[in-house]
Amino acid sequence: MKNQCLEPAVVLIKKIYALYDTAIKHFDGVCEKKCSSCCTCNVTLTSLEAGFLIAALTQQEKEKLLTRLKQYFPQKRYIPKMTSNMFARLCMEDGDVPDEHNDPSWGECPLLVDDMCSIYDARPFGCRALMSQINCRQKGYAQIPPIVLTINTLFLQTIEQMDHQGIFGNLSDMLTLFLMNKPFKTVLDQVKKKQDARFLFNEKIVVLMIPPEHREKVRPLLGKLANLS
Ligand code: SF4
Numbered sequence: 424m425k426n427q428c429l430e431p432a433v434v435l436i437k438k439i440y441a442l443y444d445t446a447i448k449h450f451d452g453v454c455e456k457k458c459s460s461c462c463t464c465n466v467t468l469t470s471l472e473a474g475f476l477i478a479a480l481t482q483q484e485k486e487k488l489l490t491r492l493k494q495y496f497p498q499k500r501y502i503p504k505m506t507s508n509m510f511a512r513l514c515m516e517d518g519d520v521p522d523e524h525n526d527p528s529w530g531e532c533p534l535l536v537d538d539m540c541s542i543y544d545a546r547p548f549g550c551r552a553l554m555s556q557i558n559c560r561q562k563g564y565a566q567i568p569p570i571v572l573t574i575n576t577l578f579l580q581t582i583e584q585m586d587h588q589g590i591f592g593n594l595s596d597m598l599t600l601f602l603m604n605k606p607f608k609t610v611l612d613q614v615k616k617k618q619d620a621r622f623l624f625n626e627k628i629v630v631l632m633i634p635p636e637h638r639e640k641v642r643p644l645l646g647k648l649a650n651l652s
């Protein structure tokens with residue numbers, strides 16, 4: 424059955440992913456097919472992106488994905504304590520920023536099959552935003568140009584704002600929740616009612632985290648992002 428609630432999400436997120444691809448097309452990374460050290464069980468996403476991902480799958484693919492998630496569900500995984508906009512707000516208010524614990528050694532993403540992403544075209548922004556100018560597998564860390572980090576932050580904040588009535592969480596938790604075949608709004612209402620600690624509520628942007636040296640460079644992009652939301 425078609426989930427009417429997801430249709431605007433699909434249109435919106437497609438536009439934002441396309442804009443991101445254009446924004447970073449001049450930055451060369453060494454990323455290639457089957458390079459998958461960055462595909463860990465710690466990936467996070469918004470409910471808007473989960474909606475896009477699920478809408479891209481057939482019923483059979485959804486069932487397959489749910490089975491895979493049940494089989495490879497990571498017991499130890501990153502459960503975020505902050506969203507991007509919450510972090511920006513706390514910094515602005517000089518509030519207490521919670522400690523986050525995130526370790527790639529906790530394991531690989533359950534959606535990785537033979538070193539390839541099984542939902543590649545619908546992967547969330549967190550996966551799209553990962554690139555490196557050095558081989559992470561050899562070096563043990565990624566090298567991302569500072570301007571790309573700023574662009575990534577802008578997109579993370581914008582996607583969260585677009586989904587300000589939604590939630591944020593770990594990919595495995597979020598997909599398991601939304602693959603239960605219930606209408607999207609019902610699932611969101613249930614999470615809100617239960618105050619499930621695995622999920623955070625998205626926030627609107629109170630301040631954009633743009634370093635002074637990048638303000639002029641990202642100004643045109645800001646205009647394009649504003650037109651999307
Ligand atoms: S970010 Fe690193 S691990 Fe991921 S594809 Fe690029 S080089 Fe490979």
Ligand code: SF4
Pocket residue numbers: 461462463466532533534535536539540541542543546547550
């Ligand atoms: S969803 Fe796909 S791209 Fe993202 S971490 Fe998992 S396997 Fe990698």
